[in-house]
Amino acid sequence: MADNTNGRDLPEPQFDQFVSKATSRRQFIKGVIASGAAVSASGYLFTLAGCSPNPKSAGGIERLLTLNVNGQMRPVDVLPNETLAMTLRYKLGLTGTKLGCDRGECGACTVTIDGVASYSCSTLTHSVRGRKITTIEGLEGANGELHKVQQAMIDELGPQCGFCTPGQIMSAVALLDANPHPTRDEVRHALSGNLCRCGAYDHYLNAVMRAAGNGERVSQA
Amino acid sequence: MSRDMMSAFELYQPDSVQGAVDLLAKFGKDGWALAGGNDSFDWFKDRIKRPKYVVDLGGIASLKGVREMPDGGVEIGALTTLTDIERNSVIQGKYKLLADAARRVASPQIRNSGTIGGNVSQDARCWYYRYGVNCYRAGGNTCFADTPQGQNREHCLFGASRCVAVSPSDTAPALVALDATMVVLGPKGQKEVKADDFFIGPNIDIQRMTVLEKGEVLTAIRLPAEWAGARFYFEKVADRNTWDFPLVNIAAAIKVSGAAGSEKIDAIRIAAGAVQCVPRRLTVVEGVVTGQPKTEDTAKLAGQSAVRGATPLNFNHFKIPLLQNLVTRAIRDA
Ligand SMILES: Cc1cc2nc3c(=O)[nH]c(=O)nc-3n(C[C@H](O)[C@H](O)[C@H](O)COP(=O)(O)OP(=O)(O)OC[C@H]3O[C@@H](n4cnc5c(N)ncnc54)[C@H](O)[C@@H]3O)c2cc1C
Ligand code: FES
Ligand code: FES
Numbered sequence: 001m002a003d004n005t006n007g008r009d010l011p012e013p014q015f016d017q018f019v020s021k022a023t024s025r026r027q028f029i030k031g032v033i034a035s036g037a038a039v040s041a042s043g044y045l046f047t048l049a050g051c052s053p054n055p056k057s058a059g060g061i062e063r064l065l066t067l068n069v070n071g072q073m074r075p076v077d078v079l080p081n082e083t084l085a086m087t088l089r090y091k092l093g094l095t096g097t098k099l100g101c102d103r104g105e106c107g108a109c110t111v112t113i114d115g116v117a118s119y120s121c122s123t124l125t126h127s128v129r130g131r132k133i134t135t136i137e138g139l140e141g142a143n144g145e146l147h148k149v150q151q152a153m154i155d156e157l158g159p160q161c162g163f164c165t166p167g168q169i170m171s172a173v174a175l176l177d178a179n180p181h182p183t184r185d186e187v188r189h190a191l192s193g194n195l196c197r198c199g200a201y202d203h204y205l206n207a208v209m210r211a212a213g214n215g216e217r218v219s220q221a
Numbered sequence: 222m223s224r225d226m227m228s229a230f231e232l233y234q235p236d237s238v239q240g241a242v243d244l245l246a247k248f249g250k251d252g253w254a255l256a257g258g259n260d261s262f263d264w265f266k267d268r269i270k271r272p273k274y275v276v277d278l279g280g281i282a283s284l285k286g287v288r289e290m291p292d293g294g295v296e297i298g299a300l301t302t303l304t305d306i307e308r309n310s311v312i313q314g315k316y317k318l319l320a321d322a323a324r325r326v327a328s329p330q331i332r333n334s335g336t337i338g339g340n341v342s343q344d345a346r347c348w349y350y351r352y353g354v355n356c357y358r359a360g361g362n363t364c365f366a367d368t369p370q371g372q373n374r375e376h377c378l379f380g381a382s383r384c385v386a387v388s389p390s391d392t393a394p395a396l397v398a399l400d401a402t403m404v405v406l407g408p409k410g411q412k413e414v415k416a417d418d419f420f421i422g423p424n425i426d427i428q429r430m431t432v433l434e435k436g437e438v439l440t441a442i443r444l445p446a447e448w449a450g451a452r453f454y455f456e457k458v459a460d461r462n463t464w465d466f467p468l469v470n471i472a473a474a475i476k477v478s479g480a481a482g483s484e485k486i487d488a489i490r491i492a493a494g495a496v497q498c499v500p501r502r503l504t505v506v507e508g509v510v511t512g513q514p515k516t517e518d519t520a521k522l523a524g525q526s527a528v529r530g531a532t533p534l535n536f537n538h539f540k541i542p543l544l545q546n547l548v549t550r551a552i553r554d555a
Contacts, residue, residue, distance in 0.1 A: 060233035060244075080232035080275070081265070102266065104259055104331055105464060116304075119330045122262050124255075126232055127279050171329070192463040193328030 065129050069094070070138025076125075084120035084128060085109045088135060096136035096166050100195070107194030110167035111135045117174040117193070136166035139173065149173050152211035153204075160198035168194045172208045181212050227265035234277045238284060238406055238440055241276050245436040246408040248274040254438060255279070256300055256339035259331050264344070269353040284338075284440060287311055293446030296404075299338030299439045303392070304329070306337055316444050318453035318472055322395035325457045328464050338439045341393050341403075341419070342431055345386035345498070346466055347376065357383045357427050366534070373534040375468065378541065379497040384423040385534060386498055388430065391457055393420060393500040394472035397492035399448050407437035416442075420499035430498070448474045448490070454555035456547055457494075469540055470494040471547040475555045477515055484515040491551060493527070496544055503527050503548065510552055517553060524549035 066075045069092060076091050085102070088094040088111070100108035102121045109121040112134045139147035149172045152158070159165040168191055175182060175190035182190070187208045196204065230253075235241045245252045253272035255261055256279065264270035278284060284300035287309045295311055303323040306312055313320045326332055326340060345351075345358060347366055355361030366373040367385045376385040388394075393416070401416040419431050433439060452475040459465035473491040477484040489507050492500045506523045513519045527548040528541050 060231065060235075079226075079229070081227040081230050083227075083262075086226070103263060104327075107328070107330065110330060116333050117330050118333055122257075122259055122331075123334065124232070124258065124277070126234065127258075127277055190329060193330040 061126050065126070067092075067125070067128070067133060068131065069133045070135060078125045080124075080126060082125050084111065084118075084123040084125045084133070087125040088120060088133075094135050094137050098163055098166060100163070105195075106164070107167045107171065108164055110170040110194060112170055112174050115174060115177050117171045117190075119193075134170070134173075136169060139169070147173065148213075149176065149208065149211040152207040156203055156207035156210055158200060158203045158207040160196075160200045160203075164194060164196045164198075164200075168196065168204050172204075172211065175208070176212055182208075184209060187212075227262065228268050228271045230265075230272055230275045232275050232277060234280045236280050236282070238281055238438060241278055241281060241438055242406055242408060242436070244274070244276045245438065248272075248276070248436075250435055252276060252435065256336040256342075257302070257331075257334040258339075259327070259335045260339060260343040263351070267351070267353060269351075278338075278438065290443070290446075293449060295444050297337060297442045297444070299441055300336050301338075303332035303335050303337060303340060307332065315449035316399060316453075318399060318455055318474060319392065319395045319444070321453070321455040322392045322457075322470070322472060325455070325467075325470070326391045331464075337392060337442060340390050341396065341442075342433060342439060343390060345384075345430060346389040347384075347386040348372075350386065357423070358386065360428065369535070371534070372536060374536040374539075375466070375495070376534050376537055377497050378528075378531040378533055378537065378544070379501055380422050380424070380499070381532065382422060382424040382427070384427050384498065386423075387495045388420060388498055388500050389466045390494060390500070391467055391470055394470055394492035394494040395455060396442060396444075397500045397502055398472040398474045398490045399444050400490060402443040402445070403439055404441040404443065405433065405437050406440050407434065411440075413443075416500075417502060422498040451476050452555040454551040456550065458543060458547070467495040469496055469543045469547055471544075471551050472500075473551040473555050475515075475552075486510050486513055486515050486519070486552075491548070493544055493547070496531075496540060505529060506548055506552075515552070520549045520553035523552045 061080060063077050065078055066073050074092055078087055085097060085099050088097045097111055097120055098108035099121055100106035104119050104122040109119050110117050111120045113128055114131050139150060149169050171191050171194050184205055187205050233244050245254060251273040253275045255275050255277045278300055284298040286298050286301055288296045289311055290296055303326050307320050307323040349365035350356050350358050354365055357364055364383055364385060365371055366376050377387045396416045403414045403419045405412050414432055421432055454473045457467045457470040459467050471493050475486060476488040478487050479485045489510055491503045491506050494500050505526045509526045510519050510523050524545040528545045531541050
C-alpha cells in the first residue's frame, strides 16, 4: 500500500486563488439571502451552469454549506477537496472523531451518515450535504446521559488507550440501530472495520453485547 | 502517518449521467470521475494523481440500485454500493456469487460507500506504482516489482508484459463468471462491453486496467438470466479477513444435472482474481470439467489444469498451490 512520498518536491496549492473566490462567492450568497430567495441544499446542486465558459469560475460547487451534524445545522465554509474528518475536527471543533491513518485503513474516523457507519477521512464533506451526520459527541441524551453503548463500554472496561473507541462506538451504534439484538458474530463483523492497536477487541464485543441487552454476558466467544 | 490535504481541485456534482459525461469530455485528461472515492482519495492524498476537476457521480440517482430485467436478468447501477449489493434480495436469490464477493471487499465502512463501478474500475495496487515511482504503468520504463530484489509476493502468475501487477478486485472475477455486460456512456454514445473484454492487460494498454477511457462513465452492469440460480462458489484468501486485497480469489458458476451423488457438470464459467492483470477466466478448467462427473477426481484434475503455464516471480510461488486448491474446492464444493 502506498506509504509516503517524503522528500518529493510538489508544488504548493494555490490558496490565494481560493481567498479571492471565497470573498466574491460569500458576497454572492449574501445577495441571494437578502433578495429573499431560499438557499436550499438543492440550490447548491450542480446544474449545467457549472459548465460556464468563464475561466475564472470556481467550479460547480458552492463552498458555503450547512451541515446537519448531531442534530444541529452548522454553516461552514468547506474546500472542494476537504474530507469530512477535517471539517468535523478543524472547522467544527468536534475532535472526538479521530484521524488514525487518513487512508480508510483503521476506522478511528468512523461517524454515521444517515445512520450508516462511514470513514469520515474517506468522505468529501461536499458529498454529505443534506445528510444527517452523527459523531461521538452527538450520542449523549438531552440531559447529558450517555448512550447505552457508551455506558456499556465503561461497565465492561471496553477501551484501553481509548484512541479507537469513538470509532468503535459509532460502528456499534450503527449496528444496533439496524439490528438491536445481534449475535456476537454479527457484532464482530460490524466492528471489523475498526482496528484497535491495544487489542481490546473482546472487551468491545462484551460491551456491545451488554448494550444490546441480550441478557447473557459472553466474555469469550 | 497522516499527511496534509489532497491537492486542490474543483468539484462538480452533476445530477444526470449526461451532465457528467459532458463535464468529463470537457475536462479531458484533467478530469476525474469520482464514485465512493475509496481508491481515488489515496492517489489524491499522496499527491500522485492530481486532477484539476473532479466530477462526483454520487448525486446521480439513476446510477443507483438493482433493477430486475424483463428477460429475468438484473441491471445494477454502477453507483450502487457494495453493501447494497451484498444485501439485495434479488442478488442474494439469483446471483449469490456476487453478493458473496461483495461481502469480502475491504471493510464494512468501505463497502458502505464503495461502489461496484469503482470496484471494477479501480487501479492497480502494486505498491511501487502506488508509491509514485516512474514505473512502466506510470509512463516510465522500469518494473520495480520484477527485479531480483523486487517485493512481488502479491504480483502475477500469468500474463506479465513489462508490468506484473494483478487485478485487485474481488467482484471482478464474480462478474466474469456470471458473464456480465458493462454498459458504458461516453461522448460518442453508449456501448456494451462483456466483462471478459472490459478488463485489459498491459499488453493492450499498460496505463489502464479497463477499456474505460477518460470521459467515459460506466453506468450499469447487467447480469444475464442464463446464470441466475446456478451453483456458485466464491472464496478469497487474503492475509487478514478485513481490508486486505486478495492474494488469490476464485469465482465459479456451475450448472449440474443428475441426482445428488452422481451429478454431471453441464456448463461452467470460472475466473480467478489477483493472479493476472485481469480477472483470469480459466477456460482450460472449463474445458476439462464440462460434461464430466462432479467428483473429487474431476476437481483435482481441474486444479492441476488451472496452474498450467503459471510463471511465478521470486516471492509468489505460493500462489500456485493456492490457485490449484481454490479451483479444486470450487469444482468439488459448488
Ligand atoms: C484500505 C482499503 C482496502 C481495500 N480492500 C479491497 C479489497 O479487499 N477488495 C477489493 O476489491 N477492493 C478493495 N479496495 C479497493 C476499492 O477502493 C473499493 O473496493 C471500492 O469498491 C472502490 O469503489 P469507489 O466507489 O470507492 O471508487 P472510486 O475511488 O470512487 O473510483 C475508483 C476508480 O474508478 C473510477 N470510477 C468509479 N466509478 C466509475 C464509473 N461509474 N465510471 C467510470 N469510472 C469510474 C474512478 O475514476 C477511479 O479511477 C480497498 C480500498 C482501500 C482504501
Ligand atoms: S483515519 Fe479514517 S480509516 Fe483511518
Ligand atoms: S483501545 Fe487503544 S487502540 Fe483501541
